[in-house]
Amino acid sequence: MIGNFDVHNVTSRDIIVHLPSKCDRQLASISALFSKSYAVSTTNSLLLQSCSKPIPAPCEIRPRFLDPSLNLDPCLANSDNITCFASNRSERLLSFEEVNKTECRFFLSSTSFVVDSARNSSFSLEFERVNLGWWIKGPCDCDGNASCELVKRGNSTLGFNCLCNEGFEGDGFRAGAGCRRGLAGGALLMGAVALLCCYVRRRTVSVNKLMNAKRLVSEGANNSSVPFYDYREIEKATNGFSDKHRLGTGAYGAVYSGKLQNVDWVAIKRFRFRDPASIDQVMNEIKLLSSVSHPNLVHLLGCCIEEGEPILVYEFMPNGTLFQHLQRERGQGFPWTVRLTIAAETAKAVAYLHSANPPIFHRDIKSSNILLDHNYRSKVTDFGLSRLGMTESSHISTALQGTPGYLDPEYHQYFHLSDKSDVYSFGVVLVEIITALKVVDFSRPHSEVNLAALANDRIGRGRINEIIDPYLDPHRDAWTLSSIHNVAELAFRCLAFHGDMRPTMSEVAEELEHIRLTAWVPGLCIESPSDTSSPSSDDESQNL
Known part of the structure; x- marks a missing residue:
C-alpha cells in the first residue's frame, strides 16, 4: 500500500495504484502519492470537486462522460462542481504543489491513459486507478543489456530507470536481476515486481513515520511557542552540514555551528536519521526547555524536521x-x-x-x-x-x-x-x-x-x-x-x-x-x- 491506497502492479516505469471513487476524500490525501522516489504521472486525469477557482489545465474528457463508470451520482448530490484536472503533457510527472494550487476541497478519483506497448498508437482508458512514475536516486547503474532513462521534472533530474533492451527481460538494474535473454513468462520481471512492491511498502512505512514525526514535532513547537525553522535555512546556515561546521558528535547525532538570518551564531543539533528514540528526545526537550527559564539553562531557539531527521537549534556556547x-x-x-x-x-x-x-x-x-x-x-x-x-x-x-x-x-x-x-x-x-x-x-x-x-x-x-x-x-x-x-x-x-x-x-x-x-x-x-x-x-x- 501507499498511504491508504492499494498497489496493483509495478512495471519498469510505473507503480499502478487502485483509487476507488470517494466523495469526501480530502485533497490533502493525495500527498501520499508524492515522495522523493515516486510521483503521480501526467498520464492521469484527476477528478476534483468544490474548486474555488477555474482549473488552469482542465481535461479534454468531460466529467459527465465519466459519471457512469465512476458512479459519481452520490457526489453530485452534494455539489455539481466536479472538474477534471490534467497537467501539461510535456512533463512526465506532476507535483503535489501543482495539484494543491487548484484550491479544490475533494479528490474523487482518477483515470489513466494506458498505451499498448506493442502498438504505440493504441491506448485504453482505465478508471479508478492512478499511475505513479518511480525512479532510483543517484547516477545510472544499469545492466549492460539495459538502457538508462533519466527521470526529470522540468530542468531537474530526479533519478533514473533501467529499461531492458529489446529481446531481454528483467528489472534492468546491475544490483538487481539485470536483463536476461529468452526467459519465458517474464520470470525475472515478476521477481523485480516483487522487489519493487517490497520497496514501495517499505517506502510507504517510512513516509508515514516521517509524516507522523513531523506532525508531532510541529505540534510540540506550536504548543510551546518554539519557532519552527525551514530545513533549507538550517542547511544553508551549516553549509550543508559540512565538517567545517561540525562541533561534536554523540550518541544521538552531531552538533554544528551556524548563523541564521537575523540571529547570531547558533548550535544546531542534528539527530540520527530515523532513530525512533530521537523523536521522543526532541519532544522531551521542546516540552521541558519551553517550560523553564533560568540564566544557567541553555536556551532552545527553535526546531526542524526533514526526512525523519529531527533538528534542534540552541544558543551558541563558544x-x-x-x-x-x-x-x-x-x-x-x-x-x-x-x-x-x-x-x-x-x-x-x-x-x-x-x-x-x-x-x-x-x-x-x-x-x-x-x-x-x-x-x-x-x-x-x-x-x-x-x-x-x-x-x-x-x-x-x-x-x-x-x-x-x-x-x-x-x-x-x-x-x-x-x-x-x-x-x-x-x-x-x-x-x-x-x-x-x-x-x-x-x-x-x-x-x-x-x-x-x-x-x-x-x-x-x-x-x-x-x-x-x-x-x-x-x-x-x-x-x-x-x-x-x-x-x-x-x-x-x-x-x-x-x-x-x-x-x-x-x-x-x-x-x-x-x-x-x-x-x-x-x-x-x-x-x-x-x-x-x-x-x-x-x-x-x-x-x-
Missing part, C-alpha cells in the same frame, strides 16, 4: 564544555575561583529545575553537559532524559538511564531515578572540578577505576590532598585550601549511597554560594576570546 577544560582539551585549565563559580551556577540551575511545579529531574548531570558562554558562565544542557517528577512510577525503568560513572548507585537496586539521583551526579561533577580526573579510567587501579569510589576513599580517610588537581595550587593561600576541602566534604555527602542521606540541590547550591562568597581574594575575571565571530570544528565545541 567556550565549549566544562569537561573539555578540565581534561585540557581546551586551554590549560581553570583556576579555583572560576571552577567554584561554575559549580555554584550549575547547582542553582539544577535546584531551579527541582523547585519547578511539577519538579524536573535532569537525570544526566555531567561535566560534558555543562556548557560555557562568552563569559565562562555555565549553562546546563541536554534534557533528552529529563522527566517531570509527578509520580514515582513514572521514573521506574529497567533500561539503563544516565551515564556510567555518574549514575546513582541506588538505581541498580530500585531502577528508579529521582531528584537525589541528580544530587549524586552533581557530586561526581564536584569531584571532577577538584581533581580534573576522568570519571571512569581503566588505567587506574581496579578499586579506583570509578572516580566516585576513589573520591569517597580519599575524602573519607582525610587524604583529599592526594587527588587535588596540581594546577589549582591549593597551598597558595589559606582560603583556597580551606574552600577546596569544604567543597570536597560537600561532594562526599552528595555521593552517599542512600539518597536519603544526601542533601537537596537547594542545600548544595546555598552551601556552594556561601563558600564562594567567603573568598577574601578577588575573583579572577577572564576575558572573552578575542575572536568568536567564525566558530569552526577546530576551535569551537558544543555538547550533544
Whole structure:
C-alpha cells in the first residue's frame, strides 16, 4: 500500500495504484502519492470537486462522460462542481504543489491513459486507478543489456530507470536481476515486481513515520511557542552540514555551528536519521526547555524536521564544555575561583529545575553537559532524559538511564531515578572540578577505576590532598585550601549511597554560594576570546 491506497502492479516505469471513487476524500490525501522516489504521472486525469477557482489545465474528457463508470451520482448530490484536472503533457510527472494550487476541497478519483506497448498508437482508458512514475536516486547503474532513462521534472533530474533492451527481460538494474535473454513468462520481471512492491511498502512505512514525526514535532513547537525553522535555512546556515561546521558528535547525532538570518551564531543539533528514540528526545526537550527559564539553562531557539531527521537549534556556547577544560582539551585549565563559580551556577540551575511545579529531574548531570558562554558562565544542557517528577512510577525503568560513572548507585537496586539521583551526579561533577580526573579510567587501579569510589576513599580517610588537581595550587593561600576541602566534604555527602542521606540541590547550591562568597581574594575575571565571530570544528565545541 501507499498511504491508504492499494498497489496493483509495478512495471519498469510505473507503480499502478487502485483509487476507488470517494466523495469526501480530502485533497490533502493525495500527498501520499508524492515522495522523493515516486510521483503521480501526467498520464492521469484527476477528478476534483468544490474548486474555488477555474482549473488552469482542465481535461479534454468531460466529467459527465465519466459519471457512469465512476458512479459519481452520490457526489453530485452534494455539489455539481466536479472538474477534471490534467497537467501539461510535456512533463512526465506532476507535483503535489501543482495539484494543491487548484484550491479544490475533494479528490474523487482518477483515470489513466494506458498505451499498448506493442502498438504505440493504441491506448485504453482505465478508471479508478492512478499511475505513479518511480525512479532510483543517484547516477545510472544499469545492466549492460539495459538502457538508462533519466527521470526529470522540468530542468531537474530526479533519478533514473533501467529499461531492458529489446529481446531481454528483467528489472534492468546491475544490483538487481539485470536483463536476461529468452526467459519465458517474464520470470525475472515478476521477481523485480516483487522487489519493487517490497520497496514501495517499505517506502510507504517510512513516509508515514516521517509524516507522523513531523506532525508531532510541529505540534510540540506550536504548543510551546518554539519557532519552527525551514530545513533549507538550517542547511544553508551549516553549509550543508559540512565538517567545517561540525562541533561534536554523540550518541544521538552531531552538533554544528551556524548563523541564521537575523540571529547570531547558533548550535544546531542534528539527530540520527530515523532513530525512533530521537523523536521522543526532541519532544522531551521542546516540552521541558519551553517550560523553564533560568540564566544557567541553555536556551532552545527553535526546531526542524526533514526526512525523519529531527533538528534542534540552541544558543551558541563558544567556550565549549566544562569537561573539555578540565581534561585540557581546551586551554590549560581553570583556576579555583572560576571552577567554584561554575559549580555554584550549575547547582542553582539544577535546584531551579527541582523547585519547578511539577519538579524536573535532569537525570544526566555531567561535566560534558555543562556548557560555557562568552563569559565562562555555565549553562546546563541536554534534557533528552529529563522527566517531570509527578509520580514515582513514572521514573521506574529497567533500561539503563544516565551515564556510567555518574549514575546513582541506588538505581541498580530500585531502577528508579529521582531528584537525589541528580544530587549524586552533581557530586561526581564536584569531584571532577577538584581533581580534573576522568570519571571512569581503566588505567587506574581496579578499586579506583570509578572516580566516585576513589573520591569517597580519599575524602573519607582525610587524604583529599592526594587527588587535588596540581594546577589549582591549593597551598597558595589559606582560603583556597580551606574552600577546596569544604567543597570536597560537600561532594562526599552528595555521593552517599542512600539518597536519603544526601542533601537537596537547594542545600548544595546555598552551601556552594556561601563558600564562594567567603573568598577574601578577588575573583579572577577572564576575558572573552578575542575572536568568536567564525566558530569552526577546530576551535569551537558544543555538547550533544
